[in-house]
């Protein structure tokens with residue numbers, strides 16, 4: 001079933017987000033403890049991620065912005081004017097305007113599960129582009145989303161920057177790419193395009209530094225998850241006994257973030273007891289990195305044919321235009 005403007009956060013009588021509690025309790029019960037990366041982004045986490053994008057070591061945002069700045073004429077030629085741009089996520093105040101200015105879209109439709117962020121960024125964007133029709137939709141874009149009637153007759157361009165696709169293991173990424181096809185009307189005779197950012201495999205030292213910066217901002221971002229669990233799920237995790245770790249997993253071509261216990265600890269979350277031995281970890285994020293071929297293979301598996309590919313001047317990050 002398609003989702004559309006419903007209130008999406010399901011809270012119990014105490015105001016606890018049921019999905020968050022379910023994911024945390026299930027994840028902490030596994031042999032390798034793990035919490036899905038999406039829970040890193042409460043208000044504090046979203047602010048810390050913004051701070052990460054300014055770090056010297058964190059190259060992806062700058063590299064992708066360089067491509068968006070430099071290739072506007074090519075986007076315009078390949079994409080054409082008048083398409084409805086459907087952004088998967090609320091949009092960044094820097095990247096989205098660069099694309100919109102380049103291609104002269106017919107409408108802009110940001111999709112996000114968080115209505116607050118969505119309305120804020122949609123309002124800011126409307127101010128920047130007074131003539132542009134903006135139709136925010138509060139929805140979980142991991143499933144097919146019903147787009148507003150106003151864009152029914154328009155050709156579509158999906159926009160998914162940031163290499164957010166890299167947070168997913170392949171089967172989830174393929175599910176998302178297929179949902180995007182459906183959302184953008186590919187099953188109804190339309191030929192939507194997708195502009196997607198995918199970060200590239202590079203030296204381990206560069207990658208590990210990008211996810212373990214000298215100022216410790218990424219460490220704070222990771223530790224904020226434990227603080228959030230304590231705050232929202234009545235947890236007693238001793239945060240001072242956890243340490244941030246970012247490590248390149250060469251077998252699976254991904255950076256992994258973990259919270260490592262520095263001593264044996266025991267704690268409770270929502271009334272359930274957990275224990276960790278010194279050295280044991282909670283796996284909090286995967287950030288997959290791609291080669292030209294692995295990126296193409298993933299897109300093809302999700303029903304998208306790559307048509308054009310751009311990289312930044314240092315070859316660190318790719319932006320790919322694909323067709324359904």
Ligand code: AVJ
Pocket residue numbers: 052060162163164166167210211218285286287
């Ligand atoms: C927002 C998911 C693209 O994986 O690079 C940054 C998140 N995590 N530093 C990434 C992140 C640690 C980021 N994404």
